[in-house]
Amino acid sequence: MQHFDVIVVGAGISGIGAAYHLQQNCPGRTYAILEGRPDIGGTWDLFRYPGVRSDSDMHTLGYSFKPWNAAKSIADGPSILEYLRETVAEFGIGPHIHFGHLVERAEWSTDDARWTVTGTRADTGESVGFTCNYLFMCSGYYSYKGGYEADLPGLENFAGTVVHPQAWPDDLDYAGKRVVVIGSGATAVTLVPAMADDAAHVTMLQRSPTYVVSRPDQDAIANGLRKVLPDGIAYDITRLKNTTLQQVLYKRMRTQPEKSKAQLLKMVRKELGEDYDVDTHFTPRYNPWDQRMCLVPNSDLFTAISSGRASVVTDLIDTFTPTGIRLQSGDELDADIIVTATGLQLVTLGEMDFVVDGQPVDFSKTWTYKGFAYSDVPNLASSFGYINASWTLRADLICEYVCRLLNHMDETGTVQCTPRLRASDADMPQRDWIENFTSGYMQRVMHKFPKQGDREPWINPQNYRRDKKMFKKSPVADGVMRFARARVVERAEPVAAAAD
Ligand SMILES: Cc1cc2nc3c(=O)[nH]c(=O)nc-3n(C[C@H](O)[C@H](O)[C@H](O)COP(=O)(O)OP(=O)(O)OC[C@H]3O[C@@H](n4cnc5c(N)ncnc54)[C@H](O)[C@@H]3O)c2cc1C
16 A cells, blocks of 8 residues: 555545645645545536626635635636636645545554555556545545535426436526526525526526625736736735624624614615515515525626526415426416526535544544644544635645644654543533534534534634634644654543643
8 A cells, every 4th residue: 555644535625735835834744535426626617507606705715825816806717716726736736646546445553653544546446545644634625526416306297307406417508498597595596697698598496595795806906916026925914804894794794683683675676676586585584694694796697687597486386286386375477497406516525434443433523623633533633614714724724734733743753643632621512513503504414523512622613813823823723733652552541630
C-alpha cells in the first residue's frame, strides 16, 4: 500500500484548498487527494442544471489565497469550476489527485499510528488501499449517490419527464414545454428564471414560502477597487467588507426578526407590485435565517414572474395525473416536465465506515472538537463550512489549523493527536451540531451528526468572527487535544472518575 503523511478525501473546493495549505504550510509532508469522481470541483462539477450558480458572493466563496477577479460576484457554476481548475494548475496540485478512487473505509491503528484507507476504483472496480498518518475529510456534506427524494404521492402516474436537479440529463429539451419545479429552495429559485427564457411556462410549486432577496450580481465596490489597487489588496478589502456586512446583517436579522421580516417583505412587494399576493407566496412562517435565505441575482426570479413567463403556486400535492399535478385545493397544474427540486441528502464524512482500534465509530455518539474533529477519534479532520455565510471562509480556517496541528506534531515528535473529553466536561449539555436552523434537510439528519457542548473547544459556533479567534489564536496544545508519541497507547480517560 502506498503511504502518505496526509490523505485528503475529495477534490472539491475544500480538498483543493487543503492541498494548497498543506503545500504552503507543511512543505515537508507528502499528501494525496483521493477523489471518487473523474474530475475536480465536487458540487461545481456535479450540478449541471440550467442557471446553476453560487448564492453567496465569490469574494468569500473564493479562497483567501486566490483572488476572485471576475466582474460577477454571484457566479455561474462553470466560472467557479474554471476558478478551481486555475487554482489546481497554478499551485501544481493536479499530480497529487487520484481520480476515480471512491473511499469506503478508514481504519485507525494506534499501534501503527496510521489510518488504512480502502476503497474501489471507479474505472476497473479494483480494490485500492493507502495508508496515512493523518486523514483530512473534504467530502462535502451531501450524498453523491443521489438527491433527496421527497414522498410525492402518485408520481408514477405522470406520463411526462421527471428530473432531479442532481442528475440533470444533458439532452433535456424544455423549449416550448410546460415545466413545474417542485420546491422553494436555492435550486428552485435558480431554475425557474433560467428555464423561463425557453419554456412555454414555468411554475414553481411550493408547500410553503422561503425568504427571497435580490442583489446585483456584480459588486460595484469590488470592481472599482480592482481598477485602482493590485488584485490581492482589492480582494482582501472586499472580503473584509463582505464578511463584516454579512455578520452585521445576520446579527440584526436574528436579534430583530420582526423588523427584518417587514423589511424583506417590503422589498418583495416593491419587486412584484402591490397587487401580487406576497402574503401567500413569499411570506415564510418562520423568522429570517431560521432557514437559509434565497438570494436571486438582479431580481431574475421577480422579473420572470412579472413578465408572466413564470408563476408561483403555494399548495399541497394531492396526486400526480398522467398530464400533471392535482393539488389539494382542487386546482390542476398541467406539465410536460416535472423537476423535483426537493433538496440534498445530507451525509456524514463521505458515507464511509470508520473504525478505531477495531471499534466502529458512530459519529452521532461523539462530540465535535471546534467543529472539525471528533472526540476519541485520532488524527482525523473534516471540512464543514457555514450555513449562514460562504463555505470556504470556514474551510480555509480549518485547513490553517490542521497545518498548525501537523507542525506541532513535527516539532514535538508526536504522531497522534486525539481530542479527549476532560472530566470537567462530563456534564456538558448536548446540543445539535447546527443549532436554531429549522430547514428540513438539516432536521432529517441532525441525529446522525456529532453533538456540540456549551464550551470551547466542544462547539461548532457557525460564527466567522468567533471561529477566526478559535482557529487562529488558540494554542493547538490546549490540554484537550492529546498528543502521543509513537507506540504510546493513550486510552480514553474514564470521564466521570478522572481528574481534570
Ligand atoms: C447547487 C449548490 C449551490 C451552492 N452554492 C453555494 C454558495 O453559493 N455558497 C456556499 O457557501 N455554499 C454553496 N453550496 C454548498 C457547497 O457545496 C459548498 O460551498 C462547497 O462547494 C463545498 O465544497 P466541498 O469541497 O467541501 O464539498 P463538495 O463540493 O461536495 O466536494 C466533495 C468532493 O468529495 C468527493 N467525495 C465525497 N465522498 C467521497 C468518498 N467517500 N471518496 C472519494 N471522494 C469522495 C466528491 O466526489 C466531491 O468531489 C452550494 C451547494 C449546492 C449543491
